[in-house]
Amino acid sequence: MITPEFYDNLTPSEAVALQKELREKIDCTPLTTPVRYIGGADISFNKFETTVYAGIVVLKYPEMVVQAHASVTCTVQFPYISGLLAFREVPALLKAWDALTLKPDILVLDGHGIAHPRRLGIATHFGLIMNQPTIGCAKTRLTGVYQEPGNHRFDQAPLFDKQEQIGTVLRTKPNCNPVFVSPGNRVGMDQSLEIITRCCGKYRIPEPTRLAHMLVNQERVKGSR
């Protein structure tokens, strides 16, 4: 069992090696059990500080009504390095997950799933070590090529790496930049898009991640005073 402590004293080089090992275990088989609860996870922190606030919000699916939430605060040592985001944020998220009284059927992470150079975005990483269905929903591209989707709600375009589709670029709201949706683990490509689409309200960011972001920001303001 991987605990938050497992990540202590891990070097970037070792992190990349671990990603290459985990890559073999990725499972993008569509989830067959019903999704009744969906979670949104995110972290927040003050610039130049090592204290991070992690939180997870659980909502009824597809009604998008909040059912539960948990947030924790802890310190991180691993720096932000593009491609290694999971090693900075997952430890804190694991603690928030433990504190959750109601575990969601699927979790949406603020970042990519398999739309990553080694297919190990934060959503895939979390999903693999927790054997939990996950979806990655990032605000900007990390890797891959795509054609800009139309400017209407839910217009979309596949995100490719070579010949392989690694995600979908989704316009969740007109006149707003699209979001990047990709399977994390134990969920299919089309299924992840379908689920995220149903989580969209009147904002660019889907409800699970949007509410998690608001939660951790409030915790940060509270905690840093």
Added chain:
DNA sequence: GCGACAG
């Protein structure tokens, strides 16, 4: 060598 580069 140069540009790109989730949060």
Added chain:
DNA sequence: ATCTTGTCGC
């Protein structure tokens, strides 16, 4: 990610 009010555009 975070620092931050008003303001331009759909």
